[in-house]
Amino acid sequence: MNFPAKVGRSVAVAVVALAGLGVFSSASAQDATPEHLEAARNALDALGITEQFDEILPNQADLVQSQLTQVYPNYHEMIDQVVTDTAVSLASRRGDLENEAAQIYAKIFSQEELVALADFYSSDVGKKFIQYGPIAARELSQAGDIWARGIARDLNAQAQQELSQRIADQSGGENASE
Template identity: 40%
Template sequence: MYRTSSRLRRTAGVLITLALLAGPAAAEDYAASHIAAAREAIAAAHASEQFDAILPVLADQAKALFQRSNPALVQEIDSVVNDVALSLASRRPELERELERVWAARFTEEELKAITAFYESPVGKKFGENMPLVIQDSMRSAGIWRDAISTELVTKSRDELIKRGHQF
């Protein structure tokens, strides 16, 4: 549950960031070739796959919400929420279009083609496959470091304050 909640918060944060980034871009028109280059770069980088879990997570949360209110209807709630979620899955291309505009706003068509070429290269493929694990390991390492520094900061600060005659 905590993992799903944490993942949902991260996903929501990414979506909010994308919405903020897409705001100014939405007013601009991009050449079809520029959007196509963005689409190819996104596909090559597997950049939109991280958003595949949004609808299932939201469906699970909706089920939990309704089931807390009426536990006797678990099966009917599951059925209804699943049906509604499946009907909303057809709206996924809306997100793809927004992502294409975000990428087009941040990169030129030539840069997008270079990004695509990179991700289609052997090292780019390896980078794409390993980057989620690298990010996960990096976040874990940063958390361990943060916790150690936090402990040291509190301990040394407390010691210094005690030396100065304060009680903690």
């Protein structure tokens, strides 16, 4: 799955989750207990939301490697090794992002809500929703667009016809086209 599709999936999942719960929790992330943060991490894992960030470090490493190779073309192998070693040393910082995500979710959702999210999205139907929800949303959007065009066409035609009839009735049949 490509990055835009993952982002779209994540946004759709988050919107549906928020709409389904209806309200935000008043809990503050600073007040979150370790159990609350663990529930947030479990919900994030079940939702797969932070997977969209998996390619950031490899993509940035490729970019840096390309830039350095342009400046030092004779040192391609050395650049490859240096960038790889440096990227590996920075990989542990991915945990910071996971912690930040857990803090964000703990701020919005109660521990009980996070447990419910994790349970649902870990279930077969939750996994299916994650996989097919964006497809259903896209198809629903297309159906809505088609319906809107049909309604606009019919509304215009029927309003024009009714208006013409009323004008004709008002003027006694004269000037029906004005």
